[in-house]
Amino acid sequence: MRRAREEQRTCVGPHLDTSSIEALEHTPVTPPTPRPRERGIPEATVARLPVYLRALQALNASGTPTISSEGLATAAGVNSAKLRKDLSYLGSYGTRGVGYDVEYLIYQISRELGLTKDWTVAIVGIGNLGRALANYGGFGTRGFRIAALLDADTAVVGREVAGLSVRHIDTLEEAVKMEKVSIGVIATPAAAAQGVCDRFVEAGVTSVLNFAPVVLNVPPGVDVRKVDLSIELQILAFHEQRKNGGHGRPGWIEAAEGL
Amino acid sequence: MRRAREEQRTCVGPHLDTSSIEALEHTPVTPPTPRPRERGIPEATVARLPVYLRALQALNASGTPTISSEGLATAAGVNSAKLRKDLSYLGSYGTRGVGYDVEYLIYQISRELGLTKDWTVAIVGIGNLGRALANYGGFGTRGFRIAALLDADTAVVGREVAGLSVRHIDTLEEAVKMEKVSIGVIATPAAAAQGVCDRFVEAGVTSVLNFAPVVLNVPPGVDVRKVDLSIELQILAFHEQRKNGGHGRPGWIEAAEGL
DNA sequence: CTGTGTGAAATTTTTCACAGCG
DNA sequence: CGCTGTGAAAAATTTCACACAG
Secondary structure, three states: OOOOOOOOOOOOOOOOOOOOHHHHHOOOOOOOOOOOOOOOOOHHHHHHHHHHHHHHHHHHHOOOOEEOHHHHHHHHOOOHHHHHHHHHHHOOOEEOOOEEEHHHHHHHHHHHHOOOOOEEEEEEOOOHHHHHHHHOOOOOOOOEEEEEEEEOOOOOOOOEEOOEEOEEHHHHHHHHHHHOOOEEEEOOOHHHHHHHHHHHHHOOOOEEEEOOOOOOOOOOOOEEEEOOHHHHHHHHHHHHHHHOOOOOOOOOOOOOOOO | OOOOOOOOOOOOOOOOOOOOHHHHHOOOOOOOOOOOOOOOOOHHHHHHHHHHHHHHHHHHHOOOOEEOHHHHHHHHOOOHHHHHHHHHOOOOOEEOOOEEEHHHHHHHHHHHHOOOOOEEEEEEOOOHHHHHHHHOOOOOOOOEEEEEEEEOOOOOOOOEEOOEEOEEHHHHHHHHHHHOOOEEEEOOOHHHHHHHHHHHHHHOOOEEEEOOOOOOOOOOOOEEEEOOHHHHHHHHHHHHHHHOOOOOOOOOOOOOOOO
């Protein structure tokens, strides 16, 4: 019922890039396979489920047994109408006049997101960012297992990070197969990202989380999500500019008009 | 003309959270000031401008003088109709029958995003992630200047990171005022994030980029953007689950030739 | 009575498709 | 002629508002 259009290749959510700069001179890259995705949940809702999940886990940790849509919405930073609509896509898991059972809803959302399975992750690029990711304990609290860390720098290879020994990038294919990696994380410099991505894809990985500031080019069927620090900053800058005509905090009388 | 509704507090873009879990038991937090934002450019477009900008900079670096909407769209991973529509909000900067002048368009987008001004950034939480951010040279290539690094850990305070001496968190207010910080970046553990945010806001910062896995509660007029690693992973997991019923790679290793 | 679940309305975003400029 | 710029149509998302279940 929803989603029948094609959006470039197979991408999901906001900020998902796919093509590479070099592809520019070549093929129009108009993929013939939109992959309809007939199943129900809207993308916008999927993107919020993890937020609800985290709020619920906090609630659960603090011993709250049930929560109203209003309360959960506040905790998640959305309005209650949106929350109820989102949850309604999963099913009717609330109790009218009462609210939602926190634990039950945690279970349902986790199941929907596929977190009852264990996803194996490989991180390529063990610089500061890669290390931060590797050490990020709460990688979904559960559901994700970091199985391999890889880097091209021989000074890093062999070093122990987050309890794992960093492998050489040359063993990527082997690592993917041995560990059954399903999600590849790219935390390399921009120049290396596409190459790493290609190798991930070649090895059979169909989900990639990209931290490098490049648009990755992937074949249909592969999902790429991108996290881009400078893009987020630029968006903030745009709004900041709109708020007070220039730099500084409000209250700063910076005659920075024009330029 | 566009945007008249209110969406929680003053937030921008996807994944922007605001309230905190504790607020849950208290006030409905319904701000009376929606801040209309009558000015033109759609939020969805703003979020893509940085992507176009980066693609253009790559083009420029490779010596390409002009580019068609088709070419730029491919480089940016969107379709050309969307690209043209987006650019049309900025003005008519293209030449029919030809395309866009790369340098000129770079200038126009930069100006629109407010990158011709310099934004001053302070990062709180100098763990692996904070260090990664501090060292991330291409913080927008330009437009952003990291002016202060702060941490609560006395073992880190005083250490030099990315050419800056890490200050103690107690000097946050002072640092914000002295350096005229306009964007605060939070890379602390979840538990500390709201407190740091409150101090940023109190000190006059109205734009916050949050890497901590919590929903921040801010007053109206303050923009919060959130980058959340585990949320991105969970979204990928959802789609991965949809693709092949379980873990592992799909059997159809129909890789792309690439290079 | 309270608060969920939901059709329907409103808004935003994307896509189409084509007039017309260079 | 090719490619931009853009009204108009289509699709997706958000919000409203209320019937009704517990």
